Amino acid sequence: MPAEGGHTRSTLPATAFAALDAMVRPRSVAIIGASDDATRIGGRPIAYMQRQGFAGTILPVNPNRATVQGLPAFGSVGALPAAPDVAIVAVPGEAAVQAVDDLGAKGCRAAIVFTAGFAEVDEAGTAMQDRLVAAARRHGMRLLGPNCLGLFNASINFYPIFSLSFEQGWPIPGNIGIASQSGAYGTHVFAVSRMRGMGTPVCITTGNEADVSLGEAIGWMAQAPEVEVICAYAEGIRESARFTAALDLARRNRKPVVLMKVGRSELGGHAAKSHTASIAGDDTITQAVLDEYGVVRASTTEQMLDIAYAATKRVYPVGNSLGVITVSGGAGVLISDAADAAGVPMPPLPEASQAHLRSLVSFCAPRNPVDCTAQAVNQTELFPQFLETAAADGGYGSMIIFLSQTAGSTTLSPKLRPYMRAVREKFADRLWVLCGIAPPEKVREYEQDGFLVFEDPTRAVGVIAAMGRYGEAFAAAPPQEIVAPAVALPATTPTEAEGKRILARAGIPAVPERACASADEAVAAAQSFGFPVVAKILSPDILHKSEIGGVLLDLNDAEAVRAAHATLLARAAERAPGARIEGVLIAKQIRGAVEMALGIARDPVFGPVAMVGLGGVFIEILKDVSFRRCPFGEEEAERMIRALKGFPLLDGARGRPRADVKALAGALAALSRFAAGADERLLSVDVNPLLVLPEGQGAFAADAVIEVEETT
Secondary structure (H helix, E strand, C coil): EECEEEEECCCHHHHHHCCCHHHCCCCCCEECCCCCCEEEEEEEHHHHHHHCCCCCCCECCCCCEEECCCCEEEEECCCCCCCCCCEEECCHHHHHHHHHHHHHHHHHHEEEEECCCCCCCHHHHHHHHHHHHHHHHHCEEEEEEECCEEEHHHHHEECEEEEHHHHHHEEEEECEEEEEEHHHHHHHHHHHHCCCCCCCCCEEEECCCCCCCCHHHHHHHHHHEEEEEEEEECCCCCCCCCHHHHHHHHHHHCCEEEECCCCCCCCCCCCCCCCCHHHHHHHHHHHHHHCCCCCCCCCHHHHHHHHHHHCCCCHHHEEECCCECCCCHHHHHHHHHHHHCCCCCCCCCCCHHHHHHHHCCCCCECCEEEECCHHHHCHHHHHHHHHHHHHHCCCEEEEEEEHHHHHHCCHHHHHHHHHHHHHHHHHHCEEEEEEECHHHHHHHHHHHHCCCCEHHHHHHHHHHHHHHHHHHHHHHCCCCCCCEEEECCCCCCCHHHHHHHEEEECCCCCCCCCECCCHHHHHHHHHCCCCCEEEEEECCCCCCHHHCEEEEEEEHHHHHHHHHHHHHHHHHHHHHHCCCCCEEEEEECCCCCCCEEEEEEEECCCCCEEEEECCCHHHHCCCCCCEEEECCCHHHHHHHCCCCCHHCCCCHHHHHHEEEEEHHHHHHHHHHHHHHHCCCCCEEEEEEEEEEEEEECCCEEECEEECCCCCC
16 A cells, blocks of 8 residues: 555455455345245245245345245335345346445445346446446445355355255355355355365355455455355456455464465566566466465365365464374375475484384384384284374374274274374374275264374375465564655666666665766776676667677677677667667676576566566576565565575585675565555566675676656
């Protein structure tokens, strides 16, 4: 949000989301277009609410009937005895617009618009949707939809929805909320959850999002006692302020969000000119935002529900690691591979603990995974010793017990289960997962004992990794509040030299350099800096100079500089004949530095996003980069840098001197403040390379491009 003198991150209070209470937790509901036929769109909500016992007042509006499904009907909105908290609108086209206007005039606080044929269809539909929203806003109403399936809140038996999914069963008790832009997919998640025995008391589908967005649905759940775990489905994020505020509130309230985001596309417009934009793409930036708030992303329905199932245990390990007790060496290898791929460490047990376990079963493999062999489950009194030793001595945040068919054995499982329950209760701060095969009733017993149960250990490792990510997000200190001073951009895209002067004022120093109009000036500049030097063509129209041979290195004397000056002008005339040439840039050539790249891309939803990665000509090939929304401070900048696969190059790998990571982080944070302080005319920034010298010697921009939208 704009702040005096610059910009900061936006936040919204929980009360902003509680404003949806009238829509999700009402005391009265009107149905505009109410039908006596319980199978029609205008009839299903009434039938559902009566069937399940909604305690509020149901007010059907139908000018052609005295009663609807046994309830008194009203001929118009104006005839209603009182203003309802919320109304369902199930009438077509312009009648829906009129209904919303009438409801607002009556004092209704919210409307759920089933009606389709709006912005999802054509320009005429878009215009009609604009009138619908204008009618709602005239009266201070909130609007869900249009073109939405509705919502349900089973905790109060409120069903303003026309989904067929309830023909197969009603929501069961639980604490998982579903927020979905797609009505069909949202209720699909509900139905699959119910089949898996998972309770989803609240589901909100947002349709066209003419008013209430996915972010607001998530935000309402983040502050609602009905919901502890949030499943979300998004096809595209239409606005950022409420979305990020909702994710922030969920994190602060320790409510995990698992999101399925479909659709992958690259940023358009300026991607061809900006390295950062061409690497980023909408999906990469969305992922960076999700990572910022500790949201775990799912790629399948199964994965989403696995994560939600695990999150209902409310155990989120910090500094997560995995200990494994298995009766199968092969399963131990499978789990180890999965843990390595998921980034979950599996440190070995201390040597003394391993020796103790060998004293119990001499042929066990006690390192981690701990293969206790079939001996420890046949000689059942040994089994709890393996469990307790691993849990007590390994310090693991998560534990897997792989029992395979033994978990369902009618002879062994009754003996093992009390031992397992006792150890789990003793170490209740750990996340405990049983991998085994058992009948459904036996699985429920293990779940009642506090275990997550999976047949597939790979899926188990996936949820363990996710719970660790939530733990780290919930334990993290609140983000530092960063104020970005306002930035005055030039009227047009500046030259490299001017761009670096602008960035230097923002806190990103440049390599010593000078713009030279003649060969004599170039020689004088080189002599003042000391040889060797670099010569580069200087033009606002040639953003990537290396592509036309516009950069010459290792110029060691005056004659080399004179020759380079002539060569660059000739190449520019030949290879970029229409470009404006402002001379040649002479810069001090720095040796012994690590080349890094910094950049800014402007996302249409999330605004300016900063990038850091290994620099040079291979950045778009390797794509070893980190992204983060702007602005942020030095601590977050350093986390981005350390997340790079190539970070060892900065950290003294193979005898190299340690690079000045502190200076690099300072430059990255300064760039983020610059981007946040600039207005929307800032299209992109590329600093490549940024030369990072050994520790304590600084980091300097050797090349920079600032692309701005020209003012008219």
